[in-house]
Amino acid sequence: MVPQQKYIDREKSWLAFNARVLQEAADDTVPLLDRLRFLGIFSNNLDEFFRVRFAAIRRLSLSGISGEKYLGGVSSEQLLHDITEIVIQQQTESLEILQDIESKLEKENIFIIDENGISQEQENYLKDFFIQKLSPELVTIILNDLAEFPLLKDTLGYLAVKLVMNKNEEIRYAVIEIPKTINRFVVLPSTNEKQYVILLDDVIRHNLESIFNIFDYKSVSAHMIKITRDAQLDIDSDLSKSMIEKISLSVKDRRIGEPVRFIYDQEIEEDTLNFFLDKMKIVSTDSIIPGGRYHNRRDYMDFPNLGRFDLLYKSNMPLPIPGLNLEGSMLEKISKKDYLLNAPYQSFSYLTKFLREAALDPKVTTIKITLYRLAKNSQVISSLINAAKNGKKVTVQIELQARFDEVSNISYAEQMKTEGIELIFGIKGLKVHSKICVIERFENDKIKRYGFISTGNFNESTAKIYTDVTLFTSHQQILKDISKIFDFFDVNYRVHRYKHLIVSPHYTRTRFLKLMDREIIHALAGRKAFIKLKMNSLSDFEMIDKLYEASNAGVKIQLQIRGICSLIPGIKGLSENIEAISIVDNYLEHSRVYIFGNAGLTEVYISSADFMARNLDGRVEVTCPIYDQDIKNELIDHFDLGWKGNVKARFHSFELDNKYRQRDGNPIFRAQLETYKYYQNKLVQAVEKVDC
Numbered sequence: 001m002v003p004q005q006k007y008i009d010r011e012k013s014w015l016a017f018n019a020r021v022l023q024e025a026a027d028d029t030v031p032l033l034d035r036l037r038f039l040g041i042f043s044n045n046l047d048e049f050f051r052v053r054f055a056a057i058r059r060l061s062l063s064g065i066s067g068e069k070y071l072g073g074v075s076s077e078q079l080l081h082d083i084t085e086i087v088i089q090q091q092t093e094s095l096e097i098l099q100d101i102e103s104k105l106e107k108e109n110i111f112i113i114d115e116n117g118i119s120q121e122q123e124n125y126l127k128d129f130f131i132q133k134l135s136p137e138l139v140t141i142i143l144n145d146l147a148e149f150p151l152l153k154d155t156l157g158y159l160a161v162k163l164v165m166n167k168n169e170e171i172r173y174a175v176i177e178i179p180k181t182i183n184r185f186v187v188l189p190s191t192n193e194k195q196y197v198i199l200l201d202d203v204i205r206h207n208l209e210s211i212f213n214i215f216d217y218k219s220v221s222a223h224m225i226k227i228t229r230d231a232q233l234d235i236d237s238d239l240s241k242s243m244i245e246k247i248s249l250s251v252k253d254r255r256i257g258e259p260v261r262f263i264y265d266q267e268i269e270e271d272t273l274n275f276f277l278d279k280m281k282i283v284s285t286d287s288i289i290p291g292g293r294y295h296n297r298r299d300y301m302d303f304p305n306l307g308r309f310d311l312l313y314k315s316n317m318p319l320p321i322p323g324l325n326l327e328g329s330m331l332e333k334i335s336k337k338d339y340l341l342n343a344p345y346q347s348f349s350y351l352t353k354f355l356r357e358a359a360l361d362p363k364v365t366t367i368k369i370t371l372y373r374l375a376k377n378s379q380v381i382s383s384l385i386n387a388a389k390n391g392k393k394v395t396v397q398i399e400l401q402a403r404f405d406e407v408s409n410i411s412y413a414e415q416m417k418t419e420g421i422e423l424i425f426g427i428k429g430l431k432v433h434s435k436i437c438v439i440e441r442f443e444n445d446k447i448k449r450y451g452f453i454s455t456g457n458f459n460e461s462t463a464k465i466y467t468d469v470t471l472f473t474s475h476q477q478i479l480k481d482i483s484k485i486f487d488f489f490d491v492n493y494r495v496h497r498y499k500h501l502i503v504s505p506h507y508t509r510t511r512f513l514k515l516m517d518r519e520i521i522h523a524l525a526g527r528k529a530f531i532k533l534k535m536n537s538l539s540d541f542e543m544i545d546k547l548y549e550a551s552n553a554g555v556k557i558q559l560q561i562r563g564i565c566s567l568i569p570g571i572k573g574l575s576e577n578i579e580a581i582s583i584v585d586n587y588l589e590h591s592r593v594y595i596f597g598n599a600g601l602t603e604v605y606i607s608s609a610d611f612m613a614r615n616l617d618g619r620v621e622v623t624c625p626i627y628d629q630d631i632k633n634e635l636i637d638h639f640d641l642g643w644k645g646n647v648k649a650r651f652h653s654f655e656l657d658n659k660y661r662q663r664d665g666n667p668i669f670r671a672q673l674e675t676y677k678y679y680q681n682k683l684v685q686a687v688e689k690v691d692c
Helices: 010-026 032-062 076-107 120-137 200-206 243-254 270-279 297-302 330-334 349-360 379-389 406-418 476-490 508-524 541-552 613-617 629-643 671-691
Strands: 110-113 139-142 158-165 171-177 185-191 194-199 217-229 259-265 287-291 339-343 364-371 393-398 422-424 436-443 446-454 466-473 530-535 556-561 578-583 592-596 603-607 622-625 649-651
Touching: 010 032, 010 076, 032 076, 032 217, 032 259, 032 297, 076 110, 076 287, 120 185, 120 194, 120 200, 158 200, 158 270, 171 270, 185 200, 194 200, 200 217, 217 270, 259 270, 330 349, 330 466, 339 349, 339 629, 349 364, 349 379, 349 436, 349 446, 349 466, 364 379, 364 476, 379 393, 379 406, 393 406, 393 476, 406 422, 422 476, 436 476, 446 476, 466 629, 476 622, 508 530, 508 541, 508 592, 508 613, 530 629, 541 556, 541 578, 556 629, 592 629, 603 629, 629 671
Parallel strands: 110 194, 259 287, 364 393, 393 422, 530 556, 556 578
Antiparallel strands: 139 171, 158 171, 158 217, 185 194, 217 259, 339 466, 364 436, 436 446, 446 466, 530 592, 578 649, 592 603, 603 622
């Protein structure tokens, strides 16, 4: 099928990515408990999509703007309708997958029961559980006589309750908030080697009589509902307020954001549904989605393992980096050569070790770092505070507008400020998304710099499941460029020139366009020309057009794009030299690696930036060239391992059908497992080299 258009709508492409996550939940070769985890990830992704992207399109529609120029040729109103239809279909599929998983869990003697399947022994256990733990946490609101309908939060699930009274069959409505303070899944006592789990929702349903015993009713029913609100931040322009105050107020306003999605149990009575839709002012421009008995299925990410590790992916221990000892001095090693960390295949502990060493080293005078998303109990923050206590001058640029991490980052900012750390809150109109750190050390009567540049966040929790690469270096010119970026944070009306780094918003777009132009020139001259790009998302039309131009010039282009891909590959006369795949597997592919053939003089870059307008023009991003030949080769190998994948790799296509790459007689090649083996072999080779 030859498309009439040049681009795939980014929202529909994103929904196709989430469908790939759903494919993992449906895959019989994925361990059962991990299938539940993927179901939770699918739901969590969808929640964020509606809070941000759907909300933005809805704002466009309500403003009366068609939006076709920004939305790839489709109107905002039509796109809202299309999204709702796609999501309804995906939600239906996810329910079928959940039922399949539950039936297979029963064959493993794991039973997820509801309030109708409780045994006497379980009844006694749950009675005590309800009285001691659940009942004190419940928020129950009788709605009929309230002057104002209560605010329902979009992070919670609710039971919509209908009471039919004995007197005149009067109907009363209530809402019960399902508490987040208690695990959604209640593990019941085992019986005859059978394990039982019941959802908190059903424990509440089982105790409706106890909750509403003061009312004289003849029937009671409860069905789950869930609301999603617009989560866009509207930042106050009041100059008298600090950035922390502005973000804090905006985050608080998020809880009263306009509803954009309403999901309900399709078994709910029509009058109950209409009551809630009316009282909550849900209108036709919102996405109203019928679903199953349970919502907030993101909670399945935390389904208890029940000690059944045979039903989970085997956990691979993070490997050491050859030649870099966590027990020795990292700075001493880095002073002699660059090192690359590829997490989670290798241990993220190297990054925190670097900061801890800098915090204690008497010769280190300053530490400068950018922070975007952090772990709940961040070792990075602890190391920086430790450095400040040791008299180092510590400067931290922390992004207060990191979506859904605003509250956490504000808390960390206040904590660091108390410890005397100098804070920078970014630049008006620009998020700081770069992942950089530079330290200054006094050596031989002069300052020497050390640092690291990464494709991902300095977050030891997500580093266990996100693939990202980090370069440790003492390359003085690269690190001088990093210092210039911190100067830009201080005086941002001055645009610096960088000798080595490619920095958004001033240089990234033009530099990558030039790199692609160079490949076009090589191809037209008959020289070897190729482009290999690994990123999270590709949606910028100008970059896509340049890739089309390169394809038509004969440049061979390989794209590994996990998420959004607005480019249409493999179309004769448009993109016949472009192939594009997406890998969705146990780890989340997050690293950005850019490789240009350059007629045999291959250039390799790592970056914090995707090819999206926001990364190219609206954020501070950093792309770093790789000069060490061994690390170059390693990153090329890393890309090629992903490209060989034929188990978890799907093709990007205009049809958005997520077809798996065919093996065509080739042996099974699961890219993430083979990448781990690759690093195991590098370790063995390093040991053998030392022994020789």
